């Protein structure tokens with residue numbers, strides 16, 4: 001586990017003081033987010049926005065999720081939490097985004113904001129999270145080595161850092177910033193060639209499925225930051241998980257795993273077709289998708305991988321009997337919902353560690369697919385196709401697969417990603433066209 005170099009490291013246990021209180025209303029949430037470093041998790045107008053940073057846990061390498069989960073467990077165990085609302089997302093929370101690959105140069109991060117604004121089930125709340133140092137309860141060796149205090153404030157022994165941030169007023173609505181995208185590491189022709197090579201390897205019996213992605217790159221010249229782009233994602237794709245964590249923004253339809261008071265759920269997606277122009281043709285597209293042997297095979301592998309990895313941690317795990325067609329504004333997906341009960345006290349991050357990467361973003365068998373991705377794609381996916389979401393002090397949380405997303409660097413470089421599951425009867429030009437559909441949310445959020 002690594003630490004942000006500019007931050008103060010406390011040898012003392014990291015002890016957080018957390019207070020959640022109800023408020024009358026906090027809507028709208030997105031215009032209250034920090035424009036430059038937005039921290040957000042939303043669906044259908046509800047969710048959480050984080051401001052400031054009380055604590056940051058960075059990790060990398062093969063153990064990046066496990067290390068973060070362990071550090072979080074230690075931090076949560078000693079946190080002093082007063083939660084007067086008691087809904088998912090209240091009390092102690094951290095937002096997280098993890099790199100896709102073990103070898104990635106991108107850091108994985110869990111960040112605990114100073115202030116959290118939330119809405120759920122018609123209720124609104126504010127959580128303040130501050131740092132206490134010292135050892136008032138004789139606590140020792142807790143808090144984990146991965147935690148770095150982001151406040152930099154010299155705290156008195158055992159005293160909480162006084163709450164600092166005021167609840168921001170919503171900023172006025174702005175036009176989305178304009179980014180002109182061009183092909184990144186894998187230009188369209190190279191992508192088609194990679195798909196053709198993947199099909200050759202599948203036909204040769206090397207593997208059954210591999211997910212191949214490509215990039216679009218652009219520059220953001222916009223002082224007003226990312227709020228307008230996030231707002232556009234939330235307006236256009238209200239049924240997806242709209243997220244912003246450490247410069248990674250997107251609108252993902254795929255729930256990697258969700259844990260809520262012992263209930264485990266997930267939504268597995270794989271298999272895609274375009275929307276039809278009129279109502280009848282749109283319906284026909286969905287019906288054809290539901291009957292497509294190619295898409296059903298691709299989908300079945302994704303479901304099998306999720307079930308196989310979740311099953312050891314669940315007392316019961318049910319899958320929706322047949323894949324259903326999920327309508328999004330830009331495309332149709334084949335979807336399967338999984339629901340079960342937690343069997344072993346795992347936290348949501350433990351389950352993320354167990355399932356990532358599923359065959360929806362890697363392939364089958366996974367140990368063959370991952371090196372094939374590394375060779376045929378030839379670029380670092382960063383946090384694309386990695387887990388993104390939040391976890392609370394009890395380990396409950398909501399995690400999506402970071403799809404339909406872009407990583408925005410502090411210098412304004414934007415890299416968007418989209419990929420497709422390749423199976424025996426995949427056609428390179430069709431897969432390229434599918435990536436164009438999958439890029440649409442991000443390209444349009446940046447004015448395209």
Ligand SMILES: C=C(O[C@H]1C=CC=C(C(=O)O)[C@@H]1O)C(=O)O
Pocket residue numbers: 211213254269270271272333359360361403404417418419420421422438
């Ligand atoms: C890898 C992506 O989508 C996955 C999720 C849903 C459908 C997929 C497909 O049909 O290929 C992919 O498995 C992506 O959007 O970049």
